[in-house]
Amino acid sequence: MTDLRRFFGHLIKWPMRLLVSSKVIPEQIQESLDIDLAKPIFYVLRHDSLADILTLQKVCKEQSLPDPLDPVVIQGKSFRRYICLDKLPSILSNQTAATQAEPQVLDLLALHKSQADLDCQLVPAFFAWGRGPGKASNEGEKIFNDKRKPNTFRKTLIVLFSGRHNLVQFSQPVSIRQVADNYGFDKSVAHKLLRVARFHFQRQHLAIAGPRLWQREQLINSLLASDALKKAIEDEAKTKNINISEARETARQYLDEMAADYREGMVRIGEKFLTWIWNKLYHGINVSNAETVRKLAHDGNEIVYVPCHRSHMDYLLLTYVIYQQGLVPPHIAAGINLNFWPVGIMFRRGGAFFMRRSFRGNKLYSAAFREYLAQLLSKGYSIKYYPESGRSRTGRLLKPKTGMVAMTVQSALRGLDRNITFVPVYIGYEHVMEVSTYMQELSGQAKKKESFWQVLGILRKLRNFGQGFVNFGQPIHLTQVLNEQVPEWREDIHPTIPQKPTWFPNFVNDISQQIMCNINSASALNSVTLTSMSLLAAPNHSLFRDDLESQLSLCVDLLREAAPFSNLTLPPTDNSAKLLAEAIAMDKFQVEENQGHNDIISLSDDNAVLLTYYRNNIIHLYILPSLVASCLLNQNKVTKADLNQQIARLLPLMSTEYFLQISDEQLQTHLTHVLNKLAQHKLVKLDGDNIYPVAHAKEPYLQLHLLSLYVQETLQRYAIVLATVEQGLGRIELERQALTHAKQLAQMHSIKGPEFVDKSILSQFVMQLREAGILVTDKDSNLMPGEDFIPLRDTIYELIDGDVLHTIKHPI
Known part of the structure; x- marks a missing residue:
């Protein structure tokens, strides 16, 4: 850094602290990215910007990483720790000068050639000042939204207006030793390495901000001009004996009713509001496997989020989590029942597009919606919809409604270039605010229509909701599944006419089932679901505290590192006493304290009904362990062969009902795991091929009996x-x-x-x-x-x- 630049750096350092607030992805850089502090570290930046460098310095200090302004000394030679790919244009000219990036990389490659034990790390650091994608046709916003290579004046304005909305994303370090050993040490290697870095940053920008947005009216006009919708309009005019202009106006009204109107400003306001809400309602939001989704977005996949649906909170929570993970918020398919003032306006500007509950009998509406969805996918916008369609009233996954999945597959059959990837998402809570309403509806009461006054009523009841859980499940790559199941599927591609070949219905049903299975495989255990399940199985819904703690410990251990639930998450604490204390703090369980004796934990009759909802969130995870316990207690001794036979007879029926997908190999692995865990808890004895339940003097078979009752x-x-x-x-x-x-x-x-x-x-x-x-x-x-x-x-x-x-x- 030149003396003049260093002077300016000291001059603006304090104002920058006031102007800039950064969110860092991932939150724990060293642990998440396996950065080795014992090896020399160099930061790779997109722009040679003083604002970026000073912000990086602050972040590195907070993360206990080397200061980017401290030089790296190797063999007595000093190197600048940051490598900038491009200089910013000056105020008077759009021309940019070359940076020292290539000479710097060449020097490092030369050092690696002479020192066989040297291994420097290049750590990419991407800066997003504001996350608006910009409008595709609005030149007036260019001064603020064209952040890819702004001049010095624009960069100053960007920091002033977007400094409090800065995101810094670090990526996996690149080993120069591996690059040198695999590709060599010459100038072409340095040039290629920098070109890959530029492409990497372009992909990151797209993953964080998304593609540029069309003006809403422009998008609607584009849809009306599409061949598929023009044909549907002509068919509507013929069928209803009206002129083309009337049918076209009807189609326009449909599109206006459904189309989103995404505004970054609304998303920013929503983020601030929701941060306040989550801090007020929840003790924490636990997010798992987000890195998998970031990689999908970075690799250019067209992401379709397909979560389970427990609560109206899902709309807000999942979008908030996606945004907090440094990804562009998706366009969200929402029921038309949510399009009421003022919530409908806010949802629409947050990316929601509205759909009617049924398209039956309205071919023009179906065509308009299908075309709108295809346009979103073709332009690169991620989307989100609920395969269950409505919220689950029982806590179990519902049978999927395949309409949206079918339209997504049809979009692929239009020859979409980008690979569509379904990302199943499990959403769980320790408290769902609508549970009592669900029970009323199940008992026969009419569902109340959503309204502004209903929202106000909910806000008045805000209280401690415990913890929330968002787990991203195993992705499903649509192209890969099509290639595996329907190798000739490309023969059915048509750019405009929706295709429904003979294989289509079965394929859609199969992939919908797969989505639901992957959601359930990514479940989250928590204090309320585990405690509810154990007490509901107990006689009179009551257990002594120590017995309940033992049962919670068993339940957690049974699923620790258990195939096939690779994306499942365990409770935030391993301590069963603490886990029970967290559940009791949710005010759902009764505690009868006995002086000098064991407390009794129980459920009231009213709460027992309500808590079946939470039990049903996770009951599918315990079907197999519960069947094993049932077989053992029924026969007192069972051989592994007999146990396998009984499980194999029941599993196909239960797998369909509970959305479990377990191969024969996984089944054997899981059964072995369950038996070993039961043996570790001294509940069974394994003697060769024979398995015996073990009776304890204190309470014969209590834990095994409770486990058997789950099924x-x-x-x-x-x-x-x-x-x-x-x-x-x-x-x-x-x-x-x-x-x-x-x-x-x-x-x-x-x-x-x-x-x-x-x-x-x-x-x-x-x-x-x-x-x-x-x-x-x-x-x-x-x-x-x-x-x-x-x-x-x-x-x-x-x-x-x-x-x-x-x-x-x-x-x-």
């Missing part, structure tokens, strides 16, 4: 249907009687979960049995037992408690 309600539902089948009824009557029987059983045995008497779940199970050939249809269209019916029935009957089984078998 009981599922087995009981299955048993009700199988018992009803033997009456030889048609499908509709079979489902009606099974539902009646389920309600009777729930009443007699105090089964609290509303999903137990959910008609759709019973209907889906009947459909599964038919598809698997376990049920067959006779000449009178009645459902009758198939070939594998009796082995399945007997296996399920054996695992159900005797008094409950008696009720199930008893005639209605």
